Amino acid sequence: FSCFAVSGSGMYFTWIKDQANVWEFAWPIFVMVFAFPFIGPSNRSMYTTALHSKPELDGTMGIMLGLINQAMSLGGMIAPALAAAFVLRSPQEIDASSNKHELTKGAWYVPIISLLIIIGLLHHYFSVKKREQEEAADGNGENTASETSKLLSSTKKGRGASKLLSSRKKGASRRSSILQINQSFSRKSVVNRSLSVEVNGMMNPFDTKAEMESQKQLLKDKKEWEEFMEDAENSYLINNNDNIQSLSVT
Structure with missing residues (x-):
């Protein structure tokens, strides 16, 4: 998204009629094309992770993955028309004005939206995610009981062992013996996700x-x-x- 912000700003400042050379016209496009393969798979990964984190969406993965495919396709169909109508300036308009920029101020939607997304990602990482990690731990530094926590707390023999055991009992509860395998462990879920990416025409080359x-x-x-x-x-x-x-x- 930083590349998108730089590219959008570069398009507005460098695309000036009768002044921009080939390099000034091309480098903003190269920067945007370079950033897209990193943004697309990352957004899909975050979207899929958010789906798996909500048990109420189990059984609707196909619909939700199809929804993101349709949203991306819709953006690709609408963006050229919106850019032609509100971002590009006609040659007659440029010649009649002292402002020789080939783009209107509407071109600032690219860097502005990119900066808002960056701020949201930073807020999620430093505020929301940190708070969730703090809430996952109890007051004694022990993780709350889950399917991965041990059945018995390990204590050292000797003086102070009883105090340590009693303090752990206050903040930790016995782990349930029920084993739950959710959809993130399912091979079918992985296959559906791969098919969804292939239908969209963009494979994820990175993990x-x-x-x-x-x-x-x-x-x-x-x-x-x-x-x-x-x-x-x-x-x-x-x-x-x-x-x-x-x-x-x-």
Whole structure:
């Protein structure tokens, strides 16, 4: 979005009739084209993450992803007409005026909207996200109980262990044994998202920071689940062998 702001400002200041050379005309376009592949996939990733964070939207992923595709297509259809009507100046208007800029002041919508988006992203990162992280932790620095928290709190033996255990009991509750697998773990959800991107005609060549962190967390959860299943299977086999031996002895 910073590139969009620079590009929009450059278009207004450098596109002057009979004064702009080829480089002054081309560099704002190059900057905007360079920024678009980074903006499109990032917006889609943030949009998909927001959908997965709302359980009430489960079962409507196809509709919501189709909605963002239609919104992007709608913008591509409307923007040229709006730019031609309100941003571009006709040659007759330029010749009749002392202002030789080829764009009207309406061209400032690009840098202004880009700056507003940047301010919103900074507010979300430094205010909303930080507040959510603080609310996720209790007063003693312990995370609230969730599906990833341990069943038992680990304490050190020795003096002060009972005090530490009692302080943790005040702020932490026992984790539920119910395992919930939401749509973010579903292979079907990944396939639907890929198809949605392919229909839109823009594949995501990069993994964003949030996607890489989510991938690492999913792999970690997968390993923990495999270890849990392996331990459960081993315990079952040991108990079964003990029962068989006890029956054979009797």
